[in-house]
Amino acid sequence: MSANAREAILAAARKTAQAHGYGGLSYRDLAADVGIKAASIYHHFASKADLGAAVARRYWEDTAAELDTMLAETSDPVRCLHLYPNTFRRSLEDGNRLCLCSFMSAEYANLPEVVQRETQGFADVNIAWLGKVLVMAGMVTPEESEARARAIFAAVSGAQLFARSRSDISQFDTLIESYRASGLLPA
Amino acid sequence: MSANAREAILAAARKTAQAHGYGGLSYRDLAADVGIKAASIYHHFASKADLGAAVARRYWEDTAAELDTMLAETSDPVRCLHLYPNTFRRSLEDGNRLCLCSFMSAEYANLPEVVQRETQGFADVNIAWLGKVLVMAGMVTPEESEARARAIFAAVSGAQLFARSRSDISQFDTLIESYRASGLLPA
């Protein structure tokens, strides 16, 4: 295992947390997933709060990189906005999982402060990226961009949450289509 | 306590579940809230799954009644659509709580089947009501109404979730305003 253990723990914890939340993370189950014993996790993370914060941080870092890559590769802001919901769709494809940020927003009142902070990071990253791309696409003025970006982020999160509650990914697709039809997202 | 105990348990469980989810419901804490002992709850609810289902059912029943009353009293569908987000706003006002349905949608994978079913009832009630009012307001054709109703429900849920994660009710208000500005909700 060696130094890969830490990465393996992070990956397993992320998957579990997207399915069962921060409260659903168990050192014993996590250790079993990775192939070590529960107490060994403490060699990599001092506490569950630290683990949760590390998972959330890695989550938004990965997302930020992914979004930037997408924008760099297509360099077409309208196309980027069209592809944006797919980042949420993939969680549903992968075992009907939820965005980690949404799950932790629900669990907000039970989270250690460190985890709360890192959870917000994901939303911040998404909103900043959306705001930038909306301006590039000429859809909004720079002053309106943040509000509109937040609206898109919240609406897409809600769509994912609803689709999950029906275990039906097509619900997500039709919701996104409705957002386009109503003007929230570019058609 | 007598027959009021059952109601008191339901009310306390609902409040707790809106703050900490189904997983955050504890027979001991619940009993302490109501003023009885944990084992006594089993006289009213055979299991935690039964309690959760009863709470979720009562939740959507109350919501259905509330929405119908609103429509009956104002009989102005556009005004009803304007007031609709307030039903979600009130949960935030009341201790930054979440819609029970949203919380349970997040916890979906951990819920007993009975609870899953009753959780969907809340969304069904909201969507049916929204669809009806949208048609009355002449905003959509009857064929489009359900898709648009779902979009509004999901978006407002997402707005509530986001505002909760910032403990900032003004975020909810500006999100709703953005939905109006973009055309998802009537201005």
Next chain:
DNA sequence: ACATTCCTACCTGTCGTTAGGCAGATTCGT
């Protein structure tokens, strides 16, 4: 009398966390 309602006491299981030790690699003094 009788059912309803609530109680005490306890069961089993799981949780996060800690103490203390063991084996292999690495580093360092001589």
Next chain:
DNA sequence: ACGAATCTGCCTAACGACAGGTAGGAATGT
């Protein structure tokens, strides 16, 4: 170059707290 000391990663075993749930009896109201 070689033994000693240190570090790294993992282990077993156990802790106290809390979970949902059960058995059986005491109070309560009709």
